[in-house]
Amino acid sequence: MVKFVGREAELQTLHQMLQENNQVAIAAIAGMGGLGKTELALQYAMAHRETYKGGICWLLAKTGDVGIQVVQFARTQLDLNLPEDLTEDSQNKLLAQVQYCWRHWREGDVLVVLDDVAQYKEVKPYLPPSSSRFKVLMTTRQRLGTSIKQLSLDVLQxxxxxxxxxxxxxxxxxxxxxxxxxxxxxxxxxxxxxxxxxxxxxxxxxxxxxxxxxxxxxxxxxxxxxxxxxxxxxxxxxxxxxxxxxxxxxxELKDADKQMGCLLSLFAAAPIPWKLVELCLPEEDEEDLEEIRNNKLLKLHLLQRKGEGIYQLHPLLREFFQYKCIGLEQAEELKRSLCRVMVAVAKEIPEDATLKKITAVSPAIPHIAEVANHLIQCVSDDDLLWPFEGNATFYNAQGLYNQALPWLKQCLEVTKKRFAEEHPSVAASLNNLALLYDSQGRYSEAEPLYIQALALRRQLLGDEHPNVALNLNNLGCFYESQGRYSEAEPLYIQALALWRKLLGDEHPSVALSLSNLAVLYYSQGRYNDAEPLCIQALALRRKLLGEEHPDFAITLNNLAKLYYLQGRYTKAEPLYLQALEILEQGLGVSHSSTIKCRENLANLRVGAARRRHRLPP
Known part of the structure; x- marks a missing residue:
């Protein structure tokens, strides 16, 4: 292993700069590319592990979403459970989550490293609070202002x-x-x-x-x-x-080595899971790819190992490889292959993603974003929506609607540009954007998009199509959430009839429709109409999804609430308990569905207590 040399004085100076201020000490290692800014920050962190008992949090500023990285670090490395109800304002939810993380961080001094900061104002809101135990170190090519301590890194002596x-x-x-x-x-x-x-x-x-x-x-x-x-x-x-x-x-590189370097340069300027690289070259032997990586790219210092199974190109070398990629015969195929892989990953991001799934997919998110932003012309028509939807779903599943919104807006723009106004993909984009606005409570913006999407799908697909049923259901949910029950009911009934006709009686969409219609009825006090639908939905979800699926638990919760509203507490409580156990295991104790179920159980017990002791409501 090569010894780190030439920056001993800078390491000492850096430590002094970070320790001399009782407030947040922000030391920026500034300079042009190739000077070793990241390496110096890494060596400092390694040398002072014992100083920072509260941990060392390394964040990649250039990939964006620094706030997301803070939250994920706290969840995965500190086992911190974040409550879902930090703020009702979805615009500020991520910021509230980050602030919660800093307040509940592990005891001891903490080093926060932000690598490759380009826009300080974009990361500033997510920095830790003014406290002597938090030290912030940034690497950057920018001058960040007089308020920030600056270590200007020069070339080596x-x-x-x-x-x-x-x-x-x-x-x-x-x-x-x-x-x-x-x-x-x-x-x-x-x-x-x-x-x-x-x-x-x-x-x-x-x-x-x-x-x-x-x-x-x-x-x-x-x-x-x-x-x-x-x-x-x-x-x-x-x-x-x-x-x-x-x-x-x-x-000095062989053709296969050059191809590998060019492929790596097409990924985002972020750590690359090696498994994604292998998926891009499915015809190649895994051992041959490892040979290229280990005995060529790593040995020549053209590639850096960042962790187990994680690699990254130096920004300058990434740029050079991209330049070489222009004249490479296989360049277009490499681009299409990367796009296919990232689309496949995006398709696997579930809307009800658990914390475990979110953590697992996180390393791929910058690369899905790279495809959406710079390689979308290489994505097929059939897959055009997925890079945008994948990123949006990733944030939406965490309740971070403000981070999801730009991706859905961009998706609508790109689909209109490629397909013109009247196309199924445009209808899908309209529907997805409407759903997000709905989740944010921006009802006046959501409603016209729902109506446009439904009209366009009817025009393009006809009245009898599963996607038309989906739009009917979504518009029904929208009206129900606002208490517009008379408008919601016929839409739900149409969707249910259409799904049954097209997909049969035993399909998850039919179960969804039954469940939605049941909730609508008990919201109106029509308990006798609601109960058989809820029982049907529960039986269908048990058969199709199993008893450990979150959707099954949600239906249990709905049936329990129906019994609670009828005053049938002894029937409701075991259903709530069963639902809560499934949700805690599947979605985590801090997920919004889990919290809601827990609140319902608490309300039931309070109601039961009042009834026993004849307390006023």
């Missing part, structure tokens, strides 16, 4: 650069050509990334006898040959050496 190169190629080899080694470090601009690339190149099989002088000649030649990429931006001049070093490494 010549002696430190030489020490880094020696740690890579060995003292004996370096001392043989000490003057040339100094020239090589200078030519590379004393950039750690450039030195890493050259050092790894010199150590690979077949290059152990390559002189440093010859290496310098090759770099100078590559710099003359390749200038297009570095001339695109003014601040790339100091990184010509990195570009030339990358060009040499590129020409």
């Amino acid at each position: 010549p002696e430190a650069a030489l020490e880094l190169l020696q740690s890579l190629i060995g003292a004996e080899r370096l001392q043989k050509e000490l003057d040339v080694a100094n020239s090589l470090c200078k030519w590379l601009g004393y950039l750690p990334l450039g030195l890493e690339l050259v050092g790894r190149y010199l150590c690979q099989e077949g290059q152990q006898d390559l002189s440093l002088a010859k290496m310098l000649q090759r770099l100078e030649k590559k710099r003359l040959e390749q200038t297009a990429l570095v001339e695109r931006e003014d601040d790339m001049t100091a990184q010509w050496g990195v570009q030339a070093a990358f060009e040499l490494s590129w020409h």
Whole structure:
């Protein structure tokens, strides 16, 4: 393992900066790409693990959704259960959750690292409160203002650069050509990334006898040959050496290695689960892919290991690989393959996702977003909605409607652009956006979208289609939630009849329709009409979904509430208890459905107590 060298003084200075302020200490490691900002932050965190007894929370600022990352870290690493009713304002729900996490964080000093901050104002609301125990460290290329302590990271000093190169190629080899080694470090601009690339190149099989002088000649030649990429931006001049070093490494790669690098560059600038890479190349042997990863990309420092099964490209190398991807024969197929994989992942995100499922899918979310934002032209017509819906469902399942909304708006825009106004995908987008507005209580915006979606589906699909039944059901739910029962009932009845005709009597959609109609009836006090429907829905969900499914538990809860409203407490209580146990195990104790069931049980017990003791309501 290569020793971390050249930044010892900066590590000491950084620690002093973070410790000297009793309030939140924000130290920004600023500088251009390739200087080793992330590595310095990582080395600091590793060196001071014992200082921060409250934990080290590493957040990826560039991928966005810093608040989501804080909440998921607290849930998975600290076993923190967040209540669902932190705020009634869905716009501020994520912020309220983050603030709850900071208030209930593990005891002891805490280091929060935000890596690669581009827009400070976007992450600022999610920072921990002003407290001496929270220390915040950011890496950035930006100047973040006078209120933030700034450690300006420069290129390595010549002696430190030489020490880094020696740690890579060995003292004996370096001392043989000490003057040339100094020239090589200078030519590379004393950039750690450039030195890493050259050092790894010199150590690979077949290059152990390559002189440093010859290496310098090759770099100078590559710099003359390749200038297009570095001339695109003014601040790339100091990184010509990195570009030339990358060009040499590129020409050492076989076609399969190059293809792998280009594929990795198509993923988001975020950690990549290796399993996703394998899925993109289903025809390739897993051991062959691991060989490319371990013995080429990792050895040449073209790829970094971030954890078990997790890898990431350095931002500069990701850019270089993307540049090379332009001329790669397989580029379009790689893009389509990545899109197919991410669409498949998006399709597997359930609307009623449990905490376990949310945590499992989280690493894929930035890459689904990358497809939606930059590769959507490579997604087929049939799958066009899924990258947007996948991201929206991920946030919607957590009640984070404000984070879901942009994805559904973007989905509607993209579908209209590709298909024009009258298309089933446009109808689906309208329906999904209406559902979200409905969840936010934005009823005046939701209703016209529901009506448009229903009309468009009837026009395109005819009156007898399962999706038309779905829209009828959704519009019925919308009216019911506002107490507009006379408008909801005929829609529910139409949906139920249509689903039975098209899908048969034993289908989950029929069970849903029966359940909704039952709730509508008992909300109106029509208990005799509601009870048989609720019992039918329960039996159907038991048969189709099993007794451990959340939907079965919700139907139990509904039947229990019906009995409670009738004063039949002894019949209601065991149903509530059974429903609560299923929901706690399946959705967690803090899920909104679990909390509602628990509240219903509490209300029942209060009602029963009043009845026994003849207390006034």
